[in-house]
Amino acid sequence: MVDMALGTTPSTAAGIIHDFTTSGDSLTSRSDLARFLRQHHLVGDDPVAITHAEFDEAIALRDGMRACLLRAQGGAADTDAIAQGQRVLDGLRMTARMEPAEDGTDDPSAVLCPAVVSELRRGLARIAAAWAAITATGETVELSH
Template sequence: MKTQPQSPVRLSPAADLVAAFVSTGAALGDRADLAHFLRAHRLAAEGAIPITLADLDEAIALREGIRAVLEQAAEPDQEALARGQKVLDGLRVTVRLQPSQEQLAPAVVDEVRRGLARIAGAWATVLASGEWRHLRR
């Protein structure tokens, strides 16, 4: 019996953002790289973004935590999960009452944390929709 080729899965904007974030690899090596990523994905305004080393560490911890979930390992990296969860726990987001593209929105003023909160919101959307299964590495 001949099997039909599966059509490619079209990812949502939230899944596209998560996929781009987890695939940064060495491209997220310093604060300038983080600023570039945030601007390129419209998570921060153009111009100077004051990014601390702590901000960069949080971004990397969040990325590694999401990667730990997406990897098909039988036992995910528990340290990466814990560090990523700690970042998520420290982000302030608010739930939108009206349906929109962004159900979880940043509730912070700092541009870097607002960008990370948008990534967190995208991750929540990807988890809720089940799309994370299509992002497995």
């Protein structure tokens, strides 16, 4: 994915947010969510236990982020979706790292990391960190899907 307006390759964080917010029909079940999280290296390779309530939270987060991006692109504001997404973000525990580049990458979202034990919550917290990175830098994510 290349930002055609700027001619640049988006950050890792922007790529995660783009893929998450445009997942639509490809993210319709708990197994789809586990697959998405593994494919994007947001969780380990072990099976990820996801309850129905946790799946609903993930979809609320996705829909809230998508609503924010659509609003930023001139679309109508879905305040309910944004509020529900915010509630999910409020429930994710995060911590900041003194030295974020432990894995050798320069991903700015690595400064925020999950402070939770559930693999699913870790994955969602990593999506939240990517959201924080694009929001802090002002990087745009186009929703062409």
